[in-house]
Amino acid sequence: MTPSELLSVRSLSIAYLTRPPTFAVNDVSFSVRQNEVLGLVGESGSGKSTLAMGILGHLPHPGRILRGSISFDGTDLTRADGRQWQKIRGRKIAYVPQGAMNALNPVLCIRSQFYDIIRSHEDRSPTSADNQRLERLLAKVRLPPGVLHAYPHELSGGMKQRVCIAMSILLSPKLVIADEPTSALDVISQRLVLDTLADARRQLNASMVLVGHDLALQAQIANRIGIMLAGRLVEIGPATEIFKRPHHPYTKRLISSVPSIKKRTGIRDLADKDFQESALSPNSYLNKVGTDHYAMSSELLVR
Amino acid sequence: MSFYASSEGVAAAINRHATLWIGVLFLTIALLPTIIGPLFVEPVQGEVLSDIPNLPPDLSHPFGTQSEGRDVLAVLMRGTPATLAIGLIGGGVALVIGSALGFIAGFFGRRTDAIISTVVDVGLTIPPLAILILIGASFPVVSLLAMGIVVATTAWMSSARVIRAQVLSLKEREYVRVARLSGAGNFHIIFLELMPNLIPFLAANFVNAVTSTILASIGLEVLGLGPQQSRTLGSTIYEAMYHTAMWRGLWWWWLPPIVVLVLIFLGLFLISIGLDRYANPRLERH
Amino acid sequence: MLRSYVVKRISIFFITVFVAVTINFIVIHITPQNPVAVLMGRLAARGAMVENGAQLLKFYTERFGLDQPLYVQYLMYLRNLLLHGDLGYSLAYFPAKVSAVVLPAIPWTLGLLFFANLVAAIVGNILGALAVWGRAPRLFTWVTYGFMSLAAIPFYLLALILLYLFAFLWPVLPSSGAFTPGSSRAFDLATSFEFIRHATLPVLSVALGLIGFWALSMRGAMASVMGEDYLTYARVKGLREPTIFFRYGMRNAMLPQVTAFAIDLGRLVSGQVLVELIFSYPGLGLVLYNALRTGDYFVIQGVVLFIIISVALAMLLLDLIYPLLDPRIRTASAI
Numbered sequence: 001m002t003p004s005e006l007l008s009v010r011s012l013s014i015a016y017l018t019r020p021p022t023f024a025v026n027d028v029s030f031s032v033r034q035n036e037v038l039g040l041v042g043e044s045g046s047g048k049s050t051l052a053m054g055i056l057g058h059l060p061h062p063g064r065i066l067r068g069s070i071s072f073d074g075t076d077l078t079r080a081d082g083r084q085w086q087k088i089r090g091r092k093i094a095y096v097p098q099g100a101m102n103a104l105n106p107v108l109c110i111r112s113q114f115y116d117i118i119r120s121h122e123d124r125s126p127t128s129a130d131n132q133r134l135e136r137l138l139a140k141v142r143l144p145p146g147v148l149h150a151y152p153h154e155l156s157g158g159m160k161q162r163v164c165i166a167m168s169i170l171l172s173p174k175l176v177i178a179d180e181p182t183s184a185l186d187v188i189s190q191r192l193v194l195d196t197l198a199d200a201r202r203q204l205n206a207s208m209v210l211v212g213h214d215l216a217l218q219a220q221i222a223n224r225i226g227i228m229l230a231g232r233l234v235e236i237g238p239a240t241e242i243f244k245r246p247h248h249p250y251t252k253r254l255i256s257s258v259p260s261i262k263k264r265t266g267i268r269d270l271a272d273k274d275f276q277e278s279a280l281s282p283n284s285y286l287n288k289v290g291t292d293h294y295a296m297s298s299e300l301l302v303r
Numbered sequence: 304m305s306f307y308a309s310s311e312g313v314a315a316a317i318n319r320h321a322t323l324w325i326g327v328l329f330l331t332i333a334l335l336p337t338i339i340g341p342l343f344v345e346p347v348q349g350e351v352l353s354d355i356p357n358l359p360p361d362l363s364h365p366f367g368t369q370s371e372g373r374d375v376l377a378v379l380m381r382g383t384p385a386t387l388a389i390g391l392i393g394g395g396v397a398l399v400i401g402s403a404l405g406f407i408a409g410f411f412g413r414r415t416d417a418i419i420s421t422v423v424d425v426g427l428t429i430p431p432l433a434i435l436i437l438i439g440a441s442f443p444v445v446s447l448l449a450m451g452i453v454v455a456t457t458a459w460m461s462s463a464r465v466i467r468a469q470v471l472s473l474k475e476r477e478y479v480r481v482a483r484l485s486g487a488g489n490f491h492i493i494f495l496e497l498m499p500n501l502i503p504f505l506a507a508n509f510v511n512a513v514t515s516t517i518l519a520s521i522g523l524e525v526l527g528l529g530p531q532q533s534r535t536l537g538s539t540i541y542e543a544m545y546h547t548a549m550w551r552g553l554w555w556w557w558l559p560p561i562v563v564l565v566l567i568f569l570g571l572f573l574i575s576i577g578l579d580r581y582a583n584p585r586l587e588r589h
Numbered sequence: 590m591l592r593s594y595v596v597k598r599i600s601i602f603f604i605t606v607f608v609a610v611t612i613n614f615i616v617i618h619i620t621p622q623n624p625v626a627v628l629m630g631r632l633a634a635r636g637a638m639v640e641n642g643a644q645l646l647k648f649y650t651e652r653f654g655l656d657q658p659l660y661v662q663y664l665m666y667l668r669n670l671l672l673h674g675d676l677g678y679s680l681a682y683f684p685a686k687v688s689a690v691v692l693p694a695i696p697w698t699l700g701l702l703f704f705a706n707l708v709a710a711i712v713g714n715i716l717g718a719l720a721v722w723g724r725a726p727r728l729f730t731w732v733t734y735g736f737m738s739l740a741a742i743p744f745y746l747l748a749l750i751l752l753y754l755f756a757f758l759w760p761v762l763p764s765s766g767a768f769t770p771g772s773s774r775a776f777d778l779a780t781s782f783e784f785i786r787h788a789t790l791p792v793l794s795v796a797l798g799l800i801g802f803w804a805l806s807m808r809g810a811m812a813s814v815m816g817e818d819y820l821t822y823a824r825v826k827g828l829r830e831p832t833i834f835f836r837y838g839m840r841n842a843m844l845p846q847v848t849a850f851a852i853d854l855g856r857l858v859s860g861q862v863l864v865e866l867i868f869s870y871p872g873l874g875l876v877l878y879n880a881l882r883t884g885d886y887f888v889i890q891g892v893v894l895f896i897i898i899s900v901a902l903a904m905l906l907l908d909l910i911y912p913l914l915d916p917r918i919r920t921a922s923a924i
Contacts, residue, residue, distance in 0.1 A: 058825055090827025097825075102818035105837050106917055107844075116836065120828040151916040167826065421604070428605045428901045430855030432862070433893045434612065440881060440889050441616045518743055518856075525745060525863060526881055540749070544867075549753060561749055565742055572741030 006175055006207050007032040007055070011283075012068035014047075014054045024050040024063070026231035029283040032175065037201070037208045039222030039239070041215050041254070047231040048211045049098075052179050055209070056095055057085055073174065091121050093175045094168035096161075096197075099184040103164055104152035110163060111148040114170065121171055140203070141166045141196045158189030162196055169200045176201065176208045183212070194221065215254050219243060224292075227251050236286070237293035247295035323577025329570030333383065333563045336366075340380040349377035360555050367555035370546040375556055382536040383563055385447055386517060389535065392451030393458060393516030398509050400455070401462025402501075408463070409470030420467070423460045431457035431515075432522050439528030450529055454519040461515070462508050469504050507578040514571045521564065536560045591912060591919050598908040602901050609897040613890050614666050618659065625649045628886050645678060676894070677887040679880075687891040691876060695895070698872035701788065702861055705795035713803025714846065718839050720804065721811040733804050740801020744860035748794035748867045755790060763787050765869035787870075794864045799857070806849045810842035817841075844915050851907040854900050862896070 014025040025047045032038045040048045053059050055070055057077055070077040073092060075084060097103045105113055114134050115126040135145040141162040152160060161181060168176055178197065182190040198221075201208050212218055218225055219239050226236040227250065235248045246252045286294040343365050347353065352372035360367040366375035408419035434457055523529045524537025527545070531538060543549070543557035625646055657665075669675040676687035713736070720733040739747065756764035763786060814820060815838070823837045865874025873892050880888035912918040 056825055058821065060821075086827060086829070088827070089825060095822075095825045097818065097822055099818075103822040105819045105823070105841070107840055107915060108836065109916075116823075116828055116832055117826055120826075120832055153917050164822075421601070424601050425605045425608055427852065428601065428855070428904055429609060429897050430859045430900050432855075432859030433896045433900075436877070436881075436889065437612065437616055437893050440886065521743065522745075522859060522863060526866075526878065528881070549749075549757060554753075557749070558753075561746055564746055568741045568743070568746075569738060572738070 004033045005031045006034050006036075006073065007209075008069075008071040009051075009055070010069045010071070012051070012054065012070060013066040014050055014059065015064060015066050017062040017064055024231055025054065027068070027284070028228075028231075028233045029068075029286075030226055030233060030236055032207050032209060035205055035207060036224065037210060037222045039218035039225040040209060040211045040228060041213060041218050041225060042228035043213060045230075046228040048228050049179055051228070052095075052177050052209065052211050055177060056089060056093060058089075090117060090173075091171045092173050093177065094171070094173035096164050096168050096176060096178040096181045098180045099157075101157065101160070101184065104160060106152055109149055109151055110155075114148075114167065117167060117170055137166050137170060138163075140169075140200060142192070156189075158185055158192060161185065161189070161193050165193070165196055165200060169204055169206075172204055172206075174206055176204075176206050177211070178208060179211045180213070181210075182217070183214075227254065232296070233283070233286070235295040237290065237295070241290060241293045245290060245293070247289050247293075247298070249298055251295070320577055320580075322573050322580070326570045326573030326575075326577055329566045329573065333566035333570060334387075336376060336379045336559070336563065337383045340376050344374050344377045344380070346377055346380060348374035349381050353377075357551075357553060366559050367553075369543070369553065369556045370548070371542075375559060378539055379536075379559055379563065381534060382539055382560065383567075385530075385535045386520070386537065386564075387567070389447055389451045389454070389520045390513040390517040392448060393455040393520065394509055394513030396452060396455035397458035397512040397516060398462055398505065401459035401512070402466045402505060402508070404459070405463035405466030406470055409467040409474065416467075419463070423463050423467075426457070426460040427464070429457075431519050435519055435523055436526065436528065439523050439526070445530055447530060447534075450520055450523075450535075451516065454516045454523070457519060458512050458515045462512055465504065465508055466501070469501060473500055503578070507575060510571060510575045510578060514568070514575065517567065517571075536564055540564075594912070594918065595909065598905055602905040605901045606898055609894060609901075610667070610670060613894055614663055617886070617890070618662070628884070648678065676891040679885055679888050682885075687887050690880075690888050691873070691891045691895060694871060694873045694876045697870060698861065698865065698874070701791055701795065701865070701870070701872060702858070704788075705792045705799060705861070706857075708792070709796040709799030710803055710850075713800040714807045714839070714843075716800065717804035717807025718811045718834070718842065720808050721815060722834060722838070733808070736797070736801040737805045737808075738801065740798050740805060742798065743863075744795050744798050745863040745867055747798055748791070748864045751790055751794055751797075752867060762790050764790075791864055791868045791870050794867075795857075795861050798860070802853065803846070806846055807842060810845045811838060813845075814838055814841045844911075847907060847911055847914065851904045854903055854907075858896055858900055 008031045010029050012025055012028045013023070016022040016024060028047075028051060030038070040051065042048045050059070050063065053063070054065060055072075055077065057080060059065070065078050068078065072088070075088070077088075080088070104110070108116075111131075111134065114137075115130070118124070118126050118130055131148075134148060138145060138147055143159060143162055143166070147155065147159065147163065155163065161184075165181070176197075181197065182193050185193060194217075197208075200206075210218065210222060215225075219242075222239050224237060225239050225242050227234050227242075227248065229250050235242065235246070235251045242251065243255060246255050283294070285296055287297055289295050343363075350373065353374060354364070354368050354372055356368055356370050356372045358364055358368045364374050364376065366379065368374050369378070404419050404423075408416040408423075431454075435454065438453060520529060520535070521537040521540075524535055525541050525544075527538075527541050529535060529538050529541075539560045540557060543553070543560075546553075548554075548556045629646070669677075674688065676691070679685050679687050679690045682690055716729060716733045716736065719729045752764060755762045820833065820837055823833045828837070862872070862874040862877060864870075865872040866878040867874075869875055873896070876888065877892045879885070880892065
């Protein structure tokens with residue numbers, strides 16, 4: 001793992017131990033660099049959410065990591081113990097959930113839920129200084145301070161989502177994993193949430209893994225995009241490259257079903273676009289097809 | 304649900320429903336004295352003064368005799384089916400009334416629902432035993448059938464509530480809407496669409512209703528308000544206490560009915576949980 | 590809105606009281622004869638006699654209008670009961686009033702209820718929650734299953750078993766009463782100790798079964814909560830285990846628990862009353878039992894009425910507390 005790599009996933013395989021077992025992620029490798037936004041695109045069932053949860057070490061019940069490694073900031077997450085996770089989750093790696101409908105505790109007010117985070121991670125009771133800190137935080141996600149008094153059921157979907165974003169950036173994480181943060185929202189809220197995410201990320205200089213199924217959206221936002229199909233990473237490369245020179249047939253299909261990228265104006269870039277190429281060791285079945293651009297051979301068509 | 308057709312085989316299927324089968328086993332054991340008893344004693348020995356009172360257990364009286372001279376095993380032989388019969392009658396009546404009213408309330412809604420729901424709510428607020436004591440103290444309850452019906456009057460309300468909730472939720476499901484849109488009449492919807500999906504709930508409900516009625520009937524009997532003459536398990540316990548059997552060391556009198564009752568309650572409880580899993584598989588994974 | 594919910598719960602309370610009171614009245618007037626005379630007749634049949642029977646009859650005829658048309662009787666009955674709290678006279682202890690017989694027993698019953706419930710609720714809820722929480726030791730799960738089985742057995746059967754085990758087989762605890770006969774009943778250590786010894790078995794009989802009830806319903810509630818997004822998200826946020834368990838898990842699981850408790854109150858009180866009679870504990874159970882044996886009908890009515898009204902009141906209180914616990918109800922409409 002090179003110094004500028006923040007997260008490095010190597011040959012990761014995850015399965016759900018049902019009878020028969022379901023292989024959700026199959027030999028996936030990629031990296032995320034400092035200050036970079038990686039988009040993971042795929043349909044439902046492609047394994048992208050499982051991958052995200054795997055990185056967080058929180059696979060739902062019969063899920064298990066079978067093989068591979070996940071290196072983050074010097075630690076192998078596949079072998080981390082409770083105490084290590086306590087330091088990492090919520091603090092160094094943050095998560096923005098998909099439908100914020102139910103992501104907040106219904107019986108506690110928003111302020112209490114923020115305080116819980118502070119207590120758990122900073123090991124102390126919250127003070128009035130924290131209250132101001134929270135108000136500033138909410139301002140960053142364009143929410144009024146009154147939200148702190150409210151209960152989750154009193155907020156709209158978009159507001160809840162922004163509360164979740166605020167929670168994720170509270171402790172200035174290095175990596176934010178956002179799992180379809182806008183899928184459950186209407187278009188206007190979508191834009192607001194994405195703008196908020198962009199601002200937040202930029203202020204933190206954090207990296208982001210943005211999981212989603214909307215390729216057009218990802219194209220506007222991500223530096224690099226990875227395409228997932230049936231548990232495998234079939235193509236990965238810079239966003240513009242993927243669009244200009246898609247290689248794998250599935251990628252081509254995805255692109256052809258997207259309305260013109262140029263029509264989607266108005267969303268500010270989430271990431272800065274100047275990057276240098278770094279030497280990424282290719283995966284066993286990904287072939288190099290351009291600058292920093294890898295794709296799976298189309299003969300190995302996966303169903 | 305064809306659980307025998309799964310790849311796991313019959314043994315695994317039984318294991319998954321182990322709770323249910325163990326419950327049935329307990330009930331069977333509870334009935335053991337009744338089934339095997341006739342090999343040792345005659346039912347007529349359950350009458351007063353059929354032998355010397357207060358004899359400890361021996362070969363001719365496997366459970367000894369009590370203070371009225373009745374053979375305890377003979378008493379058990381009569382009492383167990385009697386108690387179960389009360390449970391079945393009461394449970395059945397409660398289920399029928401409760402499901403019918405719950406169904407009507409859920410299905411027809413609005414005014415009917417408001418009336419029935421208020422009645423059920425008030426009924427659920429009043430502790431059953433209280434009303435039963437009042438009834439029992441006012442009119443002597445003698446026959447098993449009367450007992451069953453009396454306890455059913457307080458047991459139907461929780462059935463009604465559960466069934467109503469189920470109907471309300473099922474009413475909004477897609478297939479009911481589809482049936483309605485294709486012009487199916489109420490009758491068709493009730494019997495062909497809703498009922499089949501209610502059956503697991505009705506079964507679980509029946510077991511619960513039986514448990515409630517047996518509980519209520521035993522409660523009454525222990526107070527001396529039920530069928531007399533040691534005809535049920537509860538009245539046997541009442542008489543044992545009335546004659547201070549525990550203080551006189553006559554353990555063979557009060558212990559067997561308690562054991563049988565414990566087995567019955569545990570058995571019903573396990574069956575109820577087993578059926579619950581059937582209707583509600585969510586508890587399995589965590 | 591919240592208001593309609595509150596109004597609805599209060600009206601149910603009043604309807605319940607009204608229905609109970611009316612049933613009380615109807616039951617005694619089923620026969621067209623003078624009910625008091627009938628009752629005294631029944632007593633006489635058992636070989637008992639009401640002292641000053643004529644006086645009793647006269648009192649009732651005046652106070653309750655027994656020689657008047659039925660609806661007048663009903664109104665007089667309501668007036669006596671609701672305005673004066675007059676439940677009539679005890680037949681067995683005449684000239685003692687029913688209230689004089691019933692009221693002294695109430696603190697004993699309530700005390701027992703309170704302690705048994707407190708112990709059972711705390712232990713049961715924690716056991717039930719831990720049984721579902723994957724990280725609890727296996728021992729907890731088995732202990733919980735044990736308690737849940739105990740919960741299937743009615744309190745009085747448990748009471749009989751406990752009575753035998755601890756008062757006869759291994760006589761460490763007393764078998765009846767609240768005090769040993771002939772004790773000083775002063776506020777000293779010896780008396781307190783005795784008091785606790787006597788209360789142990791009754792409390793235990795109720796508590797052991799209750800623990801199972803709480804554990805079982807907590808297990809169900811917790812299982813639902815475990816599947817909720819906010820719990821997963823709490824983990825992912827890196828919150829500490831105890832915080833997640835108590836503030837995100839139990840706090841939410843408590844809500845259906847309160848509802849379940851309210852529903853079960855009736856059974857609980859009835860069961861306890863029977864436990865009291867087994868231990869001759871001077872609560873309502875004993876009063877009821879004696880009244881049943883002597884045919885003291887008005888006392889029976891008094892006890893039953895008291896039980897119904899107090900259970901209804903408790904349910905009302907719980908219903909009113911619920912919105913305080915669940916913020917969603919505060920803005921949602923009544924179901």
